[in-house]
Amino acid sequence: MTRGTFPGGRTAEAAASDEELVRRCQDGEVAAFTELVLRYQDRIFNLAYRMVCRREEAEDIAQETFLHAWRAKASFRGERFSSWIYRIASNLCLDHLRRSKVKVFSLNLPAEPDGEMPRDVVDPRAAPDEAVTKAELAGDVQQAIQALPPKYRLVVVLRHFYDLSYEEICQVSNLPLGTVKTRLFRARDILRKRLRGLVS
Amino acid sequence: MDCQQVRDWLHTYVDARVDAAQEREIERHIRACSFCRKRLVELGRAVNLLDDQRLIGPGPDFLRRVLQSVLRTDPAGAQD
Ligand SMILES: [Zn+2]
Numbered sequence: 001m002t003r004g005t006f007p008g009g010r011t012a013e014a015a016a017s018d019e020e021l022v023r024r025c026q027d028g029e030v031a032a033f034t035e036l037v038l039r040y041q042d043r044i045f046n047l048a049y050r051m052v053c054r055r056e057e058a059e060d061i062a063q064e065t066f067l068h069a070w071r072a073k074a075s076f077r078g079e080r081f082s083s084w085i086y087r088i089a090s091n092l093c094l095d096h097l098r099r100s101k102v103k104v105f106s107l108n109l110p111a112e113p114d115g116e117m118p119r120d121v122v123d124p125r126a127a128p129d130e131a132v133t134k135a136e137l138a139g140d141v142q143q144a145i146q147a148l149p150p151k152y153r154l155v156v157v158l159r160h161f162y163d164l165s166y167e168e169i170c171q172v173s174n175l176p177l178g179t180v181k182t183r184l185f186r187a188r189d190i191l192r193k194r195l196r197g198l199v200s
Numbered sequence: 201m202d203c204q205q206v207r208d209w210l211h212t213y214v215d216a217r218v219d220a221a222q223e224r225e226i227e228r229h230i231r232a233c234s235f236c237r238k239r240l241v242e243l244g245r246a247v248n249l250l251d252d253q254r255l256i257g258p259g260p261d262f263l264r265r266v267l268q269s270v271l272r273t274d275p276a277g278a279q280d
Pocket residue numbers: 202203206229233234235236237
């Protein structure tokens with residue numbers, strides 16, 4: 001519909017709403033899908049990274065999420081695209097964690113099991129000491145999140161990394177409001193205790 | 201209002217999901233109860249730490265990998 005209205009490559013896609021882009025995906029338009037990937041790749045990768053804690057696995061899950069979305073595009077109708085794709089990603093993360101349960105020693109995981117700090121956690125403009133402290137702090141927070149049971153972890157990630165409301169978390173997770181609140185509150189009570197030594 | 205009841209309310213309080221009456225009641229309790237006050241301070245710090253975490257992105261070739269996987273399963277592309 002808006003195609004061709006704007007000259008020059010991505011502009012036409014960039015002006016479209018998520019839902020309009022999905023409709024165009026449903027017509028098989030790869031350009032519309034590309035725009036959706038660009039819009040959501042950081043958010044989906046980050047969700048997976050916070051859930052599984054390994055960059056490589058997180059990228060695989062994020063890739064799988066978009067592939068799944070493309071294949072299931074015909075089933076999309078009515079709701080917000082973000083809720084729909086977060087739900088796909090959440091389910092893939094929980095499946096992945098269930099399958100790899102035997103390999104996970106969740107209680108004593110180092111901050112970054114593959115020995116890598118999240119690169120952009122360190123602000124290059126900060127003083128060296130401050131940068132180190134910030135990175136350490138980020139590692140401690142990530143470690144505390146990782147120590148949560150996956151179902152608790154998911155609601156914390158959706159609430160605090162995506163700023164979703166309780167109701168939006170219900171939509172993404174397919175859980176009733178009471179369950180979402182219980183999990184979120186319990187998870188944060190665990191985090192409160194684990195993180196209290198970190199800040200002065 | 202006892203500490204047990206306040207416990208859940210502290211969470212809705214930090215999420216700004218309480219009405220004005222609840223807010224007044226919580227704040228009155230917090231002023232009087234050092235146990236819940238300490239709990240609220242810790243909860244607030246934990247929430248701030250979580251909210252402060254930066255979004256990190258995938259590697260630079262991510263889009264290419266996604267599109268390759270999509271086109272591989274759906275080579276016709278335009279005719280779904
Ligand atoms: Zn109290």
